[in-house]
Amino acid sequence: MDGAAAAPVWERVQRRLRAELGEDVYASWFRCLELAGFAPPVVTLSVPTKFLRNWIQQHYLEKILAHFARENEAIARIAVVVRVAGLRPAPPRGERPAEALRPAAEPAAQPARASETAPRAEMHAPESDGQMGSPLDKRLALTSFQVGRSNIMAHAAAMQVVQARANELPVFNPLFIHAAVGLGKTHLLQGAAQAVEATGRRVLYLTAERFMYGFVASLKAQTAIAFKETLRGIDVLVIDDAQFLAGPKVQQEFCHTLNALIDAGKQVIVAADRAPSDLEGLEERVQSRLAGGLVVEIGALDEALRIKILESRIQVAKAHLPGFEVPPDVVAHVARMITTNGRDLEGAVNRLLAHATLTGGALDIAAAEEAIRDLVRHREPRRVKIEDIQRLVANHYNVTRADILSSRRTATVVRPRQIAMFLAKSLTLRSLPEIGRRFGGRDHTTVLHAVRKIEGMLSTDQELAGEIDHLKRMLQE
Structure with missing residues (x-):
């Protein structure tokens, strides 16, 4: 297959990788990835450094192969090679570091070629044997x-x-x-x-x-x-x-x-x-x-900010499709439905654009709900911090956070401390040693004893069970 025929295939693979992995991961590892050869069953991709080649081979080769195989079942292998073009000969030992990590103000001698579907992040620091400044994306102004x-x-x-x-x-x-x-x-x-x-x-x-x-x-x-x-x-x-x-x-x-x-x-x-x-x-x-x-x-995006983000992304989309219009009531509805983050909002605009382009139908609220249904999900409980648990438990039981972290062993302090440890184990992903360290440098066995103590009491003490349920709800709201 010649280059002109292979280019659309590569562009579709890039779009799917960006959608699957997210913009940050894609920008970190795939911006400099280029199609070097297309001769099924082998597709050859090139990168500027050995480090990037090894990382992609170890972590993403199967994903890339799967996306190419969707385009052409004959493709069975992906080869990743290091580009020769643009690489400078290694200077004598002792002089190389000056090129190893140059400030962004010095532009790269050979910037990456721009993609036809989206502007590629410019390399604001030249590469040398894999050492470089991370790319700056002109779209993120x-x-x-x-x-x-x-x-x-x-x-x-x-x-x-x-x-x-x-x-x-x-x-x-x-x-x-x-x-x-x-x-x-x-x-x-x-x-x-x-x-x-x-x-x-x-x-x-x-x-x-x-x-x-x-x-x-x-x-x-x-x-x-x-x-x-x-x-x-x-x-x-x-x-x-x-x-x-x-x-x-x-x-x-x-x-x-x-x-x-x-x-x-x-x-x-x-x-x-x-x-x-x-x-x-x-x-x-x-x-x-x-x-x-x-x-x-x-902090989390409020509804007014989500509307501003959607409107901004819609204006960008109009550059590709001048007739693309999203009614204000649809924008407001999407902002109410998608509450997680800016990437989901950008994905929503892409889906609305695809609906308008591929179906030609009107973009009303019903059409928008159909287009973004895979992005709408129940809001996940917020991430709970151990410090928040300690403060809430201390306030609830009328002690101080310093008391909980101290070595005091009076009953008025021990019970809140054990409850706070139990909640830390239940509501966070921290290990027992990590929790112990955050509770005044205690051993993990102390935390384990506290967790088991509260677990054993929950089955018989309904009042305690109600208090802990109440504390959990307050922490997760």
Whole structure:
């Protein structure tokens, strides 16, 4: 099959991968994936680095093959190769790190080709042996970020970073933004990074995974000093998905980088899915450093903000289909039905667009309900934090949270402490050792004893059972 005939197949596979894996995963691992050959039973794909090739082979090869097989049953194997074009010859040892992780202000020598269906994320840091800044997607600009009650403070803090003058000491440093999946923290970070770059300052946007890989690769290549110097030579460092930072050496280097940049008056922005105190995988000194600046949460999208997001996505869709119109009552109905996150709202617009394009029928509320039915789901109980459990139980039983965390063993404290441990085990995914640590550094056997004690009492003490049910409902509302 020639290239012209294979291109539509590849585009459909890309769209399905994006829909199945989500925009963040797709942007991290598939933006640089290109179709290099189409000769069933083999399809050849190319990537710019060995690291990316190995990761895709280990984690996504079967998914890619399944999507290609839907297009052509003759396809039985996917080959992933490393592109030669655009790679620079390796410089002598000792000089390579200068290319290993360049700030985003220096554009790549050979940017990725744009997709015909959607603009591809530009690579704002060139690659060298797999080390690079994470890609910045031009679609994730601050101008397209919709502001509402749940994110207005985070947006204002990001704008303060963008509007700061060169050589001006940061007001909030580090700026830590946390939010659940799909609420816009990556959009805000990427938009801020691009806006800062437009002012002429040197900015580097990295996912935690890219930071870890760059550091480990520099250790293997014995170029760690140059890696450190490169990071410390920028004006603004943006780290996304900090919850994935793992390993004592990586966290130690991350902490050193934070200290060096902050002490030098450089801005650091970090994002994660939880507040610093809830990132149990991070060492205490890293948590403390992250919490030492401004910590801002992006909350759930309220209905007014969901309508704004839908209207914004509809305007973008009109660029592909000028006659595409969604009546205001339909927009409002979709906003009421889909309450989870921005990605589901974007998916809803895609389904409405597909309905208008493929059926040609009117977009009324009934048609919209049919189009988005797979996106409508019951709201999941909110994520419960151990700190919330401790505070609620303490208030309910008229003790303090400090009492629950203390070593006091009076009956007025022991029972609430055991109930709080039981609720922590029931309502969170934390392990017994983790729960024990969050309850004043207790051993996991203490937690296990408390859980079994309350479980045994629930079958005979109806009053206690009613109290715990009440506490559970309050925590999950």
